[in-house]
Amino acid sequence: MNDLAAHVLQAAEHLRPHVKETPLEYSLPLSQDTGSEVYLKLENLQHTGSFKVRGALNKMLTLAAAQPDRGVVAASTGNHGAAVAFGGRKLGLKPLIFVPDNASPAKMAAIRRLGAEIRVHGHDSVITEIFAREYARENGLVYISPYNDEQVIAGQGTIGVEIARQHDHLEAVFVALGGGGMIAGIAAYLKSMQPGIKIIGCSPRNSCVMIESVKAGHILELESLPTLSDGTAGGVEADALTLPLCRDLVDDYVTVTEEEISATLLWFMETHHQLIEGAAAVAISAFVQQAESYRGKHVAVVICGGNLSLATLRSLLCGATAGTAAHNE
Secondary structure, eight states: HHHHHHHHHHHHHHHHHTTTEEEEEOOHHHHHHHSSEEEEEEGGSSSSGTTTHHHHHHHHHHHHOOOOOEEEEESSSSSHHHHHHHHHHHHHHEEEEEOOOOOOOOHHHHHHHEEEEEEOOOSHHHHHHHHHHHHHHTTOOEEEEESSHHHHHHHHHHHHHHHHOOOOOEEEEEEOSSSSHHHHHHHHHHHHOOOEEEEEEEEEOOOOHHHHHHHHOOOOOOOOOOSOGGGGGOOOTTTTTTHHHHHHHHOOOEEHHHHHHHHHHHHHHHHHOOOHHHHHHHHHHHHHTTGGGGGGGGEEEEOOBBOOHHHHHHHHHHHHHHHHHHHHH
């Protein structure tokens, strides 16, 4: 077992009393439509509605034991901020969350409900992250990265520990990819248990900085266009630990369009009767796009979160209604 996989396993023990073991459920609609045996890892049912609570809590549990009264700082488009806020409420730490100016209002409201202070800075997540890290350093606070921290990566990788326990012969796992913390942790553990398993990173075409950076061999500064997958959007820190991990552990990369994400969100609501967010739809869309290569195989798709805003939901439904009306004319 590699070092990161060992840290993931240790994180699973630390987090056991604090996070939910989310279901790995068989998807009859996806299986019938693609000819594969498809399972969904439902992190939309996790505390705060997202996998992010795993990484944040793993970092904060260590911190709370050593410095229980110290404040913490995070940068987030929403889910990581809610996770840090949740951890702060649970462990008695004092979180300050910086968000970019395009952060989802619904996700900011969720952060505030959990008792954290929010401040807005920058228009791209990487700019916000750089500012938040410097603010923490100047004020003697602890910065909790959404992905660029080994303890955070290990915490997020505990999804892989649960998947391995819930299904012992998966052949591929599709995972949404932004900064790379979740996929790096999952891949490190699963490949230590089953070296032949394929891990596929999935990003929106409008914001696929890590994918392009892996191709280039270094972190690129690329503009991110608006995307329904706000949880994976934006740049990546120049010194990201996740770049070499993604390079070495992820087998393939897929990008999807906004049209594919939108269609998947609506299809999932209709067939599975659950709300998921754009980043989760990215992983499903990527699998569907590549499904012919996995026909007859056992595949898992990580449903990384369910925090879809009312405004986005309304827009999706209005678009679907308008499309139906135009088709019927």
